[in-house]
Amino acid sequence: MITCLAALLIDTLIGDPCTRLHPVALIGRLIGFLDRLFYTSRTRPIRQMMAGLVVVLLVLLVVFNVLYLLYWGLDALGNPYVTTGAEALLLSFTICPRSLASAAEEIYTFLIHHHLGAAREKVGWIVGRDTDQLDEGEIVRATVETVAENTTDGIISPLFFYAIGGLPLAVLYRAVNTMDSMLGYKNEKYLYFGRPAARLDDICNFIPARITGLLFVTAAFFLRLDYGNAWRMMRRDAAKHPSPNGGYAEASVAGALDIRLGGYNSYFGKMTFRAYMGDARQALRARHIRGAVRLMYAVTLMGTALTVLCWAGRSLW
Template structure:
């Protein structure tokens, strides 16, 4: 787990570089190319499900072979420090705490400056909902929800799969998560074609989401937020989220910060209601964005410490 800790520090220094050669970007390009070949609008629903399943298999097989091949070459070097450094560098591409925090802080700063047009524009980069008409409270809610949920997808889950299966499994998870973010929608195009990707992401995210929810409760205690309310809302509201995993981080964060998440969101001009999580003790504003970032970082550090302690215990026993 030392490698995971080093990867976290690499991310803290370098962040998530915006490059066309970023592994997740390359995975996205692979998905786009394969989708063009496999998706046919006129196919039956069963055939679309099968084609979508084949997409998942091809992406995961290709990702595994590439990452495994790279690491096999790296392991030919007899220097364990060089191997660890390269592995940590590659692992840092699967996590994104710095870029997630930077995106949240940028939106926070625009809200503080009362520049709603830029805040709406920037929050549109990190959420799928329509943002053109959002007011400050709704911009803050969208940002808080995204930071909380992406603590699972973009940090804890990759580190969890790295712990149990190494770098290859961490990248496989990012492959599945990227598939879900690109084709896992319940719209006309992806309702059937993206079903396997969405279900696979749900299965892989099941344990990390619950770990994150509990880590948020502990983080609330450490940071002086309301950990008791965090635990209460986690148990009461997590299951209300339409995703089997999304509510765990959001509900515990909502309870810790005395805010209410969920509500009405617009997607492509159509308004949808998502069940509320938490109680509106405090009015949502930009300050809650920074508090959620603190929860995210604390939960990440806690995970790394706990995982390392467990690794050392089993190594020495």
């Protein structure tokens, strides 16, 4: 219980340190090494999927064993304060409300000062689509979609797995999500090789994504936004998203802010269409980025409170 609150406090005060020794960065380097070691384009799709599955299993095995050694060392020290502090620090690395808000706030600042080029460049750091031709509305859409979707991946899912399995499960989830972000592309290289990572990420996020959607509706109520529309849009549009999970956050945020997300995106010069989420009652403006950030922080607080209650209930039981 204290660990969860301390992790949120650490993230709020410090955020994610930009260092090569960050646990997620280390996991990313491991994934990159195994990617280079196991990927080959000269095999059949089934062999590529098997190779991708081996990468997934090896990453999870390495992360699990590192955590085992860490807990072995903490047990040897026998200091509960050191153990709680170490767990809080590691848990803070699995959640990202501050870094998500900081990136969105920077884009918001560029837009209100009419620095469109800088806003395009910055949004290109947090989305995978081409951004060099985006107008203000499309920059806002990309930012709001990222804030919404990453509320699931970067906040509620880690807290969910921490609630049911403690720090090891939260860190293993972060490893799964990192594999998906590095390997889960539907391009020529990763269509088959990255499929095991992408499917495992879908499975892991199935319940947290739906919890996130409900929390966004609840947050809209407390923030005096259009919670009724958030609920309607989530029910109407969530299933239209190409991901089995991404639509719940995006549709509920779109409904709460009375905007429309989705539409045409360019990836490496190729135009694709993503189903619309919500109705365009308002034109997309910079202020909607701040609205999305407020919703994200409200959901973070509620998700943390639910996690604390879960741990409190387990201790009483």
